[in-house]
Amino acid sequence: MSEPPVLQLGQRLRQLRQERQWSLDEAAKQTTVSKAMLGQIERGESSPTLSTLWKIATGFHLSFTALVTDLSVASTEPNPQASNRVVSDDRGIDVVTLFPYDPLVGFEVMYLRLEPGSQTQSDPHEQGVLEHLIILEGELELFIDGAWIRLKQGDRVKFAGDQFHVYRNTGKTPVVFYDIIHYAKSSDKS
Amino acid sequence: MSEPPVLQLGQRLRQLRQERQWSLDEAAKQTTVSKAMLGQIERGESSPTLSTLWKIATGFHLSFTALVTDLSVASTEPNPQASNRVVSDDRGIDVVTLFPYDPLVGFEVMYLRLEPGSQTQSDPHEQGVLEHLIILEGELELFIDGAWIRLKQGDRVKFAGDQFHVYRNTGKTPVVFYDIIHYAKSSDKS
DNA sequence: TAGCACTGTGCGCTATAACGCACAATCGGG
DNA sequence: CCCGATTGTGCGTTATAGCGCACAGTGCTA
Numbered sequence: 001m002s003e004p005p006v007l008q009l010g011q012r013l014r015q016l017r018q019e020r021q022w023s024l025d026e027a028a029k030q031t032t033v034s035k036a037m038l039g040q041i042e043r044g045e046s047s048p049t050l051s052t053l054w055k056i057a058t059g060f061h062l063s064f065t066a067l068v069t070d071l072s073v074a075s076t077e078p079n080p081q082a083s084n085r086v087v088s089d090d091r092g093i094d095v096v097t098l099f100p101y102d103p104l105v106g107f108e109v110m111y112l113r114l115e116p117g118s119q120t121q122s123d124p125h126e127q128g129v130l131e132h133l134i135i136l137e138g139e140l141e142l143f144i145d146g147a148w149i150r151l152k153q154g155d156r157v158k159f160a161g162d163q164f165h166v167y168r169n170t171g172k173t174p175v176v177f178y179d180i181i182h183y184a185k186s187s188d189k190s
Numbered sequence: 191m192s193e194p195p196v197l198q199l200g201q202r203l204r205q206l207r208q209e210r211q212w213s214l215d216e217a218a219k220q221t222t223v224s225k226a227m228l229g230q231i232e233r234g235e236s237s238p239t240l241s242t243l244w245k246i247a248t249g250f251h252l253s254f255t256a257l258v259t260d261l262s263v264a265s266t267e268p269n270p271q272a273s274n275r276v277v278s279d280d281r282g283i284d285v286v287t288l289f290p291y292d293p294l295v296g297f298e299v300m301y302l303r304l305e306p307g308s309q310t311q312s313d314p315h316e317q318g319v320l321e322h323l324i325i326l327e328g329e330l331e332l333f334i335d336g337a338w339i340r341l342k343q344g345d346r347v348k349f350a351g352d353q354f355h356v357y358r359n360t361g362k363t364p365v366v367f368y369d370i371i372h373y374a375k376s377s378d379k380s
Numbered sequence: 381t382a383g384c385a386c387t388g389t390g391c392g393c394t395a396t397a398a399c400g401c402a403c404a405a406t407c408g409g410g
Numbered sequence: 411c412c413c414g415a416t417t418g419t420g421c422g423t424t425a426t427a428g429c430g431c432a433c434a435g436t437g438c439t440a
Binding site: 213214225230239 | 419
């Protein structure tokens with residue numbers, strides 16, 4: 001991941017202060033954090049503690065997350081068609097992770113695109129895995145429970161991912177779909 | 191306002207660690223923060239710096255916001271009626287449940303379509319709710335934590351849904367997006 | 381012009397974050 | 411039983427967060 005966000009926080013704090021047209025002195029009064037410390041933070045010279053961050057957020061009348069929200073690893077990702085795609089299997093398969101696995105929610109979200117004539121099979125995930133497919137484009141064929149089912153644009157299906165299954169595109173246009181993969185409770189994905 | 195969230199963070203960190211069944215030693219390895227320090231934080235004996243918080247989030251494979259998301263000032267009481275979350279102004283708003291809430295996975299998936307000029311606001315969900323948006327069409331404006339952010343086709347964002355937020359479409363074409371709403375563990379939606 | 385108030389920065393001092401290490405307690409295996 | 415590995419906690423040391431204060435620079439007014 002990227003570097004510690006001390007510089008980013010500093011820039012953000014200065015921006016917030018200037019929006020309010022507060023001097024460092026005024027900001028110090030509002031936040032009960034010393035003027036000198038606020039200056040250090042703004043210049044990225046200091047990594048404030050949680051308590052100090054809290055005082056700052058409170059003094060600026062922000063929720064805590066508002067103060068640090070831009071310090072997230074870009075929650076906002078660029079267009080998947082324009083981002084780094086991962087060819088994970090045979091030719092004609094694109095896979096992009098839209099939301100990586102997060103133990104807090106227990107799932108990850110994948111974007112998949114299958115060119116006409118392509119196919120990808122999935123060995124059983126670990127026990128308890130549930131998959132949710134949402135078809136955006138084309139017609140997907142899913143082999144599950146010993147049978148092929150067809151899913152067209154707008155369709156969705158939920159199935160146990162802890163069994164062998166296959167995705168294939170026998171149509172003439174690409175298939176695009178999302179796959180929300182939920183892992184059983186208390187299971188870390190890797 | 192309420193007290194500095196040092197105790198809350200400690201509880202949260204311990205919870206996250208126990209979910210993963212990590213010892214302090216293992217967590218120290220993953221985060222590059224010393225075992226003794228992690229212990230101090232968990233017991234609320236220390237107020238970690240931003241850099242240390244960052245290391246922890248990174249080591250736990252969380253976004254920074256996910257780590258501190260429950261530490262919001264959030265003076266507003268969580269809305270207990272999470273059943274009908276969309277407060278509308280129904281004109282120009284289509285909402286379809288793609289996957290209804292399932293306690294087994296802890297989330298539901300919604301499809302939303304906003305006509306140009308339409309807007310919908312959402313009172314805070316219950317505490318701990320995380321939302322994941324994937325923009326399919328158009329350009330969505332999301333008001334969160336006191337600021338508007340723009341999300342175009344293909345973008346996605348993850349944010350804490352336990353705070354007031356607004357979706358609006360100020361563009362000239364419809365906006366279509368998916369919303370994966372995850373409710374905190376041990377919380378039944380209805 | 382001088383004087384005053386304000387602004388942001390640097391410095392030295394104090395408090396505490398963060399660390400490595402030792403250790404008591406626990407558990408499992410021989 | 412003993413031994414080794416693991417676990418979480420406490421302690422002393424080091425680095426730095428956070429502070430009050432002094433000060434250079436700026437702008438305004440008499």
